[in-house]
Amino acid sequence: MIKICKKTSELGQIHKTVLKYAIIFSTELNARMIIGSAQTTHQNSITMRPIGVIHSPYAQKFAVPRQPGLVRAARATIELQGAAAHSDSVRGLEQFSHLWVMFVFHQTQAQGWKPLVRPPRLGGNKKLGVFATRSTFRPNPIGLSVVELEAVRIDGEQVFIDVIGGDWVNQTPVLDIKPYIPYADAINNAQGGFAQSSPATLPTVFSAEATVQIEALTTKYPQLRLLIEQVLAQDPRPAYQNTSHDLDKTYGMTLYDVNIRWQVVNQQNHVISVVKGF
Secondary structure, eight states: OEEEOOOOHHHHHHHHHHHHHHHHHHHHHTTSEEESOTTOOGGGOEEEOOOEEEEOSBSSGGGSOSSTTSOTTOEEEEEEOGGGOSGGGGTTGGGOSEEEEEEEOTTTGGGOOOSEEOOGGGTTOSOEEGGGSOOSOOSSOEEEEEEEEEEEEEETTEEEEEEESOOOOTTOEEEEEEEOOHHHHOOTTOOOGGGSSOOOOOOEEEOHHHHHHHHHTTTTOTTHHHHHHHHHHTOOSOGGGTTOOOTTOOEEEEETTEEEEEEEOSSOEEEEEEEEOO
């Protein structure tokens, strides 16, 4: 559905954040990304300019689920920018339930890539070719995710696309958006290789202290508890630590501006604290 909304202080704050980020992005990437290796000549390079930026609850790469759609409590907003931020650009988009979003792995692109990577799904011990995985370390730092469309919002000259189940770090640059077409995109009997089925999940329990802390944040983040449960269910720990017997190890992640600390005991997440602020 399309919602025409009035400007709010919250949207204004988001806009200020985006403008600040746009300056950084312009400085580091010259407002564009060049697709191709260092050996690519100017004549056959391809220039891509981001059409927007993503606002998501994932403040850091560590907590981001390894695939889209696994954490439905994660609501994200794509804010279109520049020439793409026009109401005509999203006309008819509300007809579709899902979208393909092409984006940049901006937090890992500077680290380059290697032909062989270690997929977390295989425990981080077996190497496969980068093109046989969904590693973020790729020759061209481009990602592709399918997400559920929740709403399209037009606020004056600003255009926002709200989606469900994204797997993006906050402030991820967006390159393109396309509608998901079921008859063409859904392939029956497709083979998923080493990732044919969804991974096992871990249950989560909350300490009394964490429960009280979450309740205090419910007004601002009504789905915070569910979001934490769904993120931790995917076991965001590094693959090589998933079988660790160090029961005293405490992990931490940040969702929005909330710091979450937890331990894993007998394949169960134990949330210790949920504290607002960095």
